[in-house]
Amino acid sequence: MVDITKANEQAVKQMMEARPILTGVAVARDVVPGMRDNLILHAGPPIGWARMSGPMRGAVIGGLIFEGLAKDEKEAVAMVEKGEVDFEPCHHHSSVGPMAGVTTASMMVYVLENETHGNKAYSNLNEGYGKVLRYGAFSKEIIEKLRWMNDVMGTMLADALAKSDGLDIRALLSESLHMGDEGHNRNKAGSILYTAKLAPLIAKVAEDAAAEAEVLQFLGDNALSVLNPVMAACKAMADAAHGVEGSTMVTTMARNGTDFGIRVSGLGEDWFTAPVEQPDGLYFPGYTSEDASGDIGDSTITETTGIGAFAMASAPAIVQFISGTPQDALKASLEMYEITVAEHSHFTIPNLEFRGTPVGIDIRKVVELGVVPRVNTGIAHKEAGVGQVGAGLVRPPIKIFEDAVLAYAKKYKL
Amino acid sequence: MSITKSEIRAGAYYDSVVLMQLQRSLAALDGVEDAGVVMATPANLELLADFELLTQEGKTANPDDLLIVVRAGKAEAAEAALGQVDALLTARRSSISSEFRARSMAGAAKNLPDAEWVLISVPGRYAADVADEALDLDKHVFLYSDNVSVEDEIKLKAKGVEKGRMVMGPDCGTAIINGVGLGFANRVRRGPIGLVGASGTGLQAITSQIHNLGGGVSQAIGTGGRDLKEAVGGQTMLQGLDYLTGDEGTSVIVLVSKPPAAQVSTRLLQAARKTGKPVVVDFIGFAPPAPQIGNLYFAAGMEDAARLAVELAKKAPGSAPEVAKAHDGYLRGLFSGGTLASETLLGLQNFLSPLFSNVAHRDEQKMADPLRSQAHSILDLGEDVFTVGRLHPMMDNDLRIRRMKEEAEDPEVGMILLDVVLGEGAHADPASELAPVMQTLKKARKDLDFVVLVVGTDEDPQDSGAQVEAFEKAGAKVLREVNQVVAYVSAALGSESDAAAHPVKRFVEPLAAINVGVETFYESLKAQGAEAVQVDWRPPAGGNEDLMSILEKMRS
Numbered sequence: 001m002v003d004i005t006k007a008n009e010q011a012v013k014q015m016m017e018a019r020p021i022l023t024g025v026a027v028a029r030d031v032v033p034g035m036r037d038n039l040i041l042h043a044g045p046p047i048g049w050a051r052m053s054g055p056m057r058g059a060v061i062g063g064l065i066f067e068g069l070a071k072d073e074k075e076a077v078a079m080v081e082k083g084e085v086d087f088e089p090c091h092h093h094s095s096v097g098p099m100a101g102v103t104t105a106s107m108m109v110y111v112l113e114n115e116t117h118g119n120k121a122y123s124n125l126n127e128g129y130g131k132v133l134r135y136g137a138f139s140k141e142i143i144e145k146l147r148w149m150n151d152v153m154g155t156m157l158a159d160a161l162a163k164s165d166g167l168d169i170r171a172l173l174s175e176s177l178h179m180g181d182e183g184h185n186r187n188k189a190g191s192i193l194y195t196a197k198l199a200p201l202i203a204k205v206a207e208d209a210a211a212e213a214e215v216l217q218f219l220g221d222n223a224l225s226v227l228n229p230v231m232a233a234c235k236a237m238a239d240a241a242h243g244v245e246g247s248t249m250v251t252t253m254a255r256n257g258t259d260f261g262i263r264v265s266g267l268g269e270d271w272f273t274a275p276v277e278q279p280d281g282l283y284f285p286g287y288t289s290e291d292a293s294g295d296i297g298d299s300t301i302t303e304t305t306g307i308g309a310f311a312m313a314s315a316p317a318i319v320q321f322i323s324g325t326p327q328d329a330l331k332a333s334l335e336m337y338e339i340t341v342a343e344h345s346h347f348t349i350p351n352l353e354f355r356g357t358p359v360g361i362d363i364r365k366v367v368e369l370g371v372v373p374r375v376n377t378g379i380a381h382k383e384a385g386v387g388q389v390g391a392g393l394v395r396p397p398i399k400i401f402e403d404a405v406l407a408y409a410k411k412y413k414l
Numbered sequence: 415m416s417i418t419k420s421e422i423r424a425g426a427y428y429d430s431v432v433l434m435q436l437q438r439s440l441a442a443l444d445g446v447e448d449a450g451v452v453m454a455t456p457a458n459l460e461l462l463a464d465f466e467l468l469t470q471e472g473k474t475a476n477p478d479d480l481l482i483v484v485r486a487g488k489a490e491a492a493e494a495a496l497g498q499v500d501a502l503l504t505a506r507r508s509s510i511s512s513e514f515r516a517r518s519m520a521g522a523a524k525n526l527p528d529a530e531w532v533l534i535s536v537p538g539r540y541a542a543d544v545a546d547e548a549l550d551l552d553k554h555v556f557l558y559s560d561n562v563s564v565e566d567e568i569k570l571k572a573k574g575v576e577k578g579r580m581v582m583g584p585d586c587g588t589a590i591i592n593g594v595g596l597g598f599a600n601r602v603r604r605g606p607i608g609l610v611g612a613s614g615t616g617l618q619a620i621t622s623q624i625h626n627l628g629g630g631v632s633q634a635i636g637t638g639g640r641d642l643k644e645a646v647g648g649q650t651m652l653q654g655l656d657y658l659t660g661d662e663g664t665s666v667i668v669l670v671s672k673p674p675a676a677q678v679s680t681r682l683l684q685a686a687r688k689t690g691k692p693v694v695v696d697f698i699g700f701a702p703p704a705p706q707i708g709n710l711y712f713a714a715g716m717e718d719a720a721r722l723a724v725e726l727a728k729k730a731p732g733s734a735p736e737v738a739k740a741h742d743g744y745l746r747g748l749f750s751g752g753t754l755a756s757e758t759l760l761g762l763q764n765f766l767s768p769l770f771s772n773v774a775h776r777d778e779q780k781m782a783d784p785l786r787s788q789a790h791s792i793l794d795l796g797e798d799v800f801t802v803g804r805l806h807p808m809m810d811n812d813l814r815i816r817r818m819k820e821e822a823e824d825p826e827v828g829m830i831l832l833d834v835v836l837g838e839g840a841h842a843d844p845a846s847e848l849a850p851v852m853q854t855l856k857k858a859r860k861d862l863d864f865v866v867l868v869v870g871t872d873e874d875p876q877d878s879g880a881q882v883e884a885f886e887k888a889g890a891k892v893l894r895e896v897n898q899v900v901a902y903v904s905a906a907l908g909s910e911s912d913a914a915a916h917p918v919k920r921f922v923e924p925l926a927a928i929n930v931g932v933e934t935f936y937e938s939l940k941a942q943g944a945e946a947v948q949v950d951w952r953p954p955a956g957g958n959e960d961l962m963s964i965l966e967k968m969r970s
Binding site for chain 2: 004129130248282283284285286317318320321330331334335337338364365367368369370371390398402405406408409414
């Protein structure tokens with residue numbers, strides 16, 4: 001009989017010891033394993049066009065237009081319906097993407113290298129707020145912005161990082177968690193830190209002052225600039241913990257707008273999925289929960305690795321998203337200690353006397369206590385292209401954890 | 415026709431979350447159709463326009479301005495809503511700073527690391543698992559739940575003994591630990607009387623009465639109603655006795671229970687004899703061999719127990735040891751008088767086990783062969799089997815001398831007890847024959863003790879005084895009453911209780927506890943000023959049996 005406690009200790013140790021360094025920005029086709037021209041990577045567990053939610057479909061259409069494979073929505077849909085486009089989860093390609101997570105072959109991606117274990121992870125570049133591809137928008141301006149991000153910002157970042165020793169994202173997170181961020185819904189401090197670290201690197205390589213200013217302005221104004229490298233860093237940490245024989249620790253949580261899926265360290269590549277639930281949150285003017293899409297995005301990789309909602313106690317500024325008080329934020333983190341394997345050795349919470357964040361979700365504890373992980377999330381409009389309509393809290397369906405426990409019993413012959 | 419009103423606050427910055435909250439509150443006001451509260455960035459103005467919330471005034475706002483817009487059926491409603499903005503912005507949620515309630519005991523234990531006690535009142539089906547978890551966390555357990563199987567009770571108590579932790583219950587209704595009542599308990603003053611009880615209401619009645627008589631309670635330890643059944647063996651009461659023995663705050667002990675199983679009663683009373691403190695015993699309906707045996711006081715009911723305890727507590731504590739040394743050899747009682755043997759047996763059966771006799775009171779005491787002693791034995795040598803063709807042992811010492819020698823050869827024998835009945839018709843000088851034999855046997859085996867019960871008067875032909883002197887000279891302990899014999903022997907013999915091997919860990923003050931189950935117990939702890947946390951307990955895996963059994967196997 002496998003020693004589950006030991007296996008989990010091993011898995012969480014690997015997760016915490018992973019040290020992801022942002023080493024570069026490159027074209028997905030050149031670096032993401034298995035990337036090819038007609039492949040679209042998406043958030044969450046595997047899904048086909050037929051079951052895709054509005055925002056996911058919109059992002060796919062935008063992705064095909066961006067790639068030049070289709071000139072408009074009609075052509076894009078036709079291509080997809082003819083079966084000319086392959087869909088695979090980002091997670092199957094060492095990648096993660098917020099919301100729709102759509103990543104295509106020509107897109108520039110962040111490259112994270114886990115210095116401790118050697119694995120790599122990737123994420124696309126963040127587009128900022130408003131109408132954006134990740135929420136399913138694909139108008140002309142959006143495609144143009146993506147081109148600018150690729151050709152101007154991406155290239156500049158690539159040059160800047162190439163001449164640097166890389167940025168230690170784990171260290172950056174440790175710091176931003178002490179500045180009011182929780183690393184998922186709130187990345188204000190982290191994005192400023194990130195911009196501050198990039199600025200001198202960019203200044204060294206930029207040839208055009210106007211372009212440089214534009215890029216720095218874009219990075220500095222966007223409170224989500226650092227979200228994508230953070231997610232890729234979390235992915236690198238999670239992958240380092242995956243595949244530990246006998247471990248019941250969750251190494252993937254992701255949503256595609258239709259299904260919520262998890263994977264477990266000791267259960268190979270199998271996904272356990274169930275329909276997503278509706279987030280509970282606050283809405284922007286004019287919107288209500290009626291407008292909300294199902295829960296979507298790979299950004300739950302943050303909670304998977306012990307930040308995000310798990311570090312809620314660090315981010316009192318956003319507690320009202322969970323319609324609460326700073327006291328409720330403490331409770332949110334305290335609750336997560338109940339279902340996790342360890343307290344993080346690098347991420348700490350000042351409000352809890354610098355206790356490490358709860359890290360490493362144990363499917364046994366989730367099922368036994370009936371406490372499912374908390375997830376902080378943005379809320380997408382259910383129709384493609386409208387964008388973000390709110391933010392709040394969502395929980396995965398308990399069924400996927402129960403299914404994982406049953407699968408574990410089968411695999412390990414309990 | 416709806417009316418849209420707006421207000422601009424130049425340069426006022428609020429976090430977007432605050433604004434969204436304000437907007438929600440405004441939209442919820444009477445007569446208000448919709449509301450928008452935003453920093454007036456171009457994107458936000460566009461958004462407001464889409465929802466018919468952009469006023470002429472709003473169009474003039476700068477990105478650094480806070481723009482508040484309300485659309486209502488009537489102008490008054492819109493005005494009224496805008497008038498409430500400041501109140502809503504400054505409104506603090508009533509700070510329900512209710513503490514975090516862990517769902518798991520482990521979580522609760524982390525949140526209150528000082529908690530040494532776990533009170534459990536979950537449905538019986540789950541109670542054993544919860545108690546087991548508490549022991550794994552190295553806590554004392556107060557197990558209020560009933561419907562726990564005897565097998566589980568035995569397992570839990572064995573684990574408790576192993577870890578030096580109490581398992582009070584299952585079905586334990588009351589306890590008072592360090593002055594804090596657990597479960598159902600009365601508020602009584604603290605004092606030197608420690609109680610262990612298998613009866614919840616019995617404990618409540620006696621502790622209350624002690625208080626009413628002016629006395630006070632150090633600890634009141636509940637055991638659960640089944641503790642004194644033979645299968646459970648009085649584990650918790652033995653632990654409790656052991657605890658109170660070592661407890662400096664306790665000078666008098668009270669044991670209360672319905673009549674225990676015979677075996678269990680023997681173990682308990684034997685342990686009670688060794689506490690070195692006065693012990694008041696109230697085994698309801700139990701026929702005591704005497705009102706007092708050594709440090710044991712047998713009460714006639716609960717009020718009597720309380721009264722005795724309070725009186726004893728007033729006396730100076732610290733009785734001198736009743737015997738020079740205690741050992742764990744066997745007793746062999748070689749009696750010439752049948753009634754003396756029978757009454758001695760009646761007393762000693764409360765303390766010695768296993769105990770055999772040819773004048774047995776209980777089936778299990780019957781000897782297979784009176785010619786061969788076994789374990790502790792009380793023999794009436796005046797029985798026919800011994801006296802065929804010879805004189806009665808009151809007149810002829812040969813038989814007893816032979817048997818004494820025989821017993822002394824058994825290395826497991828530690829004490830030989832004889833009665834010497836003086837008077838008309840008896841042997842003229844029993845000591846002259848018996849004492850030298852004792853002396854010789856003692857020379858060969860220094861660990862062998864002799865106890866002689868001398869029955870007679872100073873006017874008897876043998877002169878009791880002279881006889882006593884002769885036996886004492888030979889190194890024997892001489893006593894004159896059966897009760898004294900029972901008291902002496904019970905203090906000297908019998909092994910230490912099991913509990914002593916794993917002493918119960920001291921109850922740390924102040925008491926802090928984790929409550930799993932009935933919330934009133936938690937509230938009562940808080941009301942008494944004790945630190946406590948409530949576990950928000952639910953049946954594991956939502957009560958799904960299949961998952962529970964898998965999770966059980968996955969516990970490693």
